[in-house]
Amino acid sequence: MKIIPYESSLESQIVKLMADFRVTLSSFKNVKRNPNLIIAKEELCEYLSNNFPIFIAIDNQGILHGYIVCRIQDQVVWAESIYVKHNSRKQGIASKLYLEAEKIAVSLNSDTVYNWVHPNNTKIIPFLKSRGYNVLNLIELRKPHLGENLSMHISILDNVFDY
Structure with a gap:
């Protein structure tokens, strides 16, 4: 397994992975x-x-198993999205991908990559913690969308939020 920059010849494979990533994100909210x-x-x-x-x-064999997208904004690197196919997990692929984001951060004289994470993403949170990411930085609050069915609750300190 090797990590390479995106190549347009691999577009159809990465598009499939990106679509699968969005399905996975939706599943965190039981959608x-x-x-x-x-x-x-x-x-x-x-x-x-x-x-x-x-x-x-x-x-x-030229088969994609995962990807990471890095957003760079004002010299800050964000892991915009990272995804590894389900049957390819636990093989160090995410670590190799994430290392590329960390290399970009170091090249910009930064010591961290920033991450937006679903609070019930039980895969990425332990992954990030294992890499030393353990500072809770922001909590996003919003009103429910019209007709949105919020079926879960998340506790943060003494507060309970619908999710």
């Missing part, structure tokens, strides 16, 4: 969705038009 390749392609085009660095994990 079942099918992969939407059109929206995923639009998302990829947006990343590319903004010059976001994208790294992919690819095997010797």
Whole structure:
């Protein structure tokens, strides 16, 4: 498995992974969705038009197993999205991908990569903690969308929030 910068010849494979990533994100809120390749392609085009660095994990057969998108804003690196296929997890792929984001941060004289994380993402939170990321920085609050069914609750300190 090697990590390489995005190549346009791999577009169809990364679009599929991006669509799968969005399905996974929806599942954190108990929403079942099918992969939407059109929206995923639009998302990829947006990343590319903004010059976001994208790294992919690819095997010797040319099959993609994961990716990371880095957003750089005011010399700050954000892990915009990171995804590894379910059957490819626990093989160090996410660590290799994330290292690319950390290298960019170091090159910009920073000592951290910033992450937006769903509070019930039981995969990424322990992953980030294992890499030394343990400072809770921000909590986003909003009103429910019209017709939104919030079925979970998250406790932070003495506060309970709908999720």
